[in-house]
Amino acid sequence: MRVVAKFGGTSLGSGDRVERAADSIADAVAAGHEISVVASAMGNTTDELLDDITFDADEPDRAEIVSMGERTSVRMLKAALAARGVDATFLEPGTTDWPIVTNERGEVDADATAAGVDRLVGRLGDTVPVITGFLAEDPQGNVTTLGRGGSDTTAVMLGRYLDADEVVIVTDVEGIMTGDPQVVEGARNVGRITVDELRNLSFRGAEVIAPSALSFKDDALDVRVIHYQHGDLLSGGTRIEGTFESMIDMRDSPLACLTVAGRAIRNRPGITSALSTALSDSDINVDAVASGMDSMTFYVDESVAERAENILHQEVIAVSELSSVTVTDDIAAIRVLGGELPNRPGVLCRIIDPLADRNINVIDIISSATSVAVFVSWADREPALDVVQNGFGS
Secondary structure, eight states, X not given: OEEEEXXXXXXXXXXXXXXXXXXXXXXXXXXXXXXXXXXXXXXXXXXXXXXXXXXXXXXXXXXXXXXXXXXXXXXXXXXXXXXXTOOEEEEOTTSTTOOOBBOTTSSBOHHHHHHHHHHXXXXXXXXXXXXXXXXXXXXXXXXXEOOTTHHHHHHHHHHHHTTOSEEEEEESSSXXXXXXXXXXXXXXXXXXXXXXXXHHHHTTTOOSSOXXXXXXXXXXXXXXXXXXXXXXXXSXXXXXXXXXXXXXXXXXXXXXXXXXXESSGGGSTTHHHHHHHHHHHTTOOEEEEEEOSSEEEEEEEXXXXXXXXXXXXXXXXXXXXEEEEEEEEEEEEEEEEOTTGGGSTTTTHHHHHHHXXXXXXXXXXXXXXXXXXXXXXXXXXXXXXXXXXXXXXX
8 A cells, every 4th residue: 555644743742652653654664555654743842933933033934943843753753764674764845855835825836746746756766755744845945834734734635646545644542533532421433534524523623634634635545543552554543534525506496584583592591402393393404594692593495484484483482582483585595615615714705795796685694614605685696606606716
């Protein structure tokens, strides 16, 4: 197999852990596998270096300073592999074979990086490359960084352009868990998870693998997360499946908007459950839900709006905190979903401002960490779709 193994800061946090990492690499090489290694800075080195920059340093100087963590790691790993009889070469920005390139905006230049990886493959032969994660070069050869989680990005990007069979992320957790084992009892490893599931967990605090890295994953590339104590790079942990789907989608039939008003209903336990259950028990699918301090809004297919109104009205009568239910018909829903959506500043402005310029009224916007749904009048659906496509199609 051709494998890219990325070792996080925790998995290289001490000499013993560097030795453990080198053992696992050496074992995989001895078994006949082709291994490329991506190394993060040891322990919390990057954060410590950033904390020590108490003066006014420009970006090129900051990048050079923080790069020292990764530069140290690759030298440590290369030396540990050499001590085990493994032919290894470390690569860092400035070396002839360096592959990771960013453009003038500081974003990964995919074409230049793919070409750099091709050159790297041709020159390395049987040597194990040990590559600094997180770091890149701009077109002028200056050191740049890939941002938080940049070592994950380096690893998955290399895996893709190397046509690797698998990328293994070695970290301090045994894959993806059903819950935080320090908080919940009985937390267990999840054997498989999709990139979309992991993306939503990651943007809500699960620090396992950077979502920006998974944007480089394709269907041909397996990605797996294992614990650094596991020892075997080629088994165990959690397998991450699928690819990010970036799309703009408009629902092909109109929705109805049912709004239930009440006195501070968001603070009344069980209201959401009672209203949703009442609709579910009558086989009415809810397309989206929005809530405020004194209202809850349910979007359902227009064909079931009258039945849904009667069902919710019964709940209004039964619950003293609820006051009334109203219905608005002929609503269109346009959704934006994309792996890089959370990293694009001004997402809502890129929807609201152009729609206002076209004199299109926005009925509602519902956003999550990784998607945005905008609701407009059915009559405005086509021009609204054009606006959204123009804003996110590039």
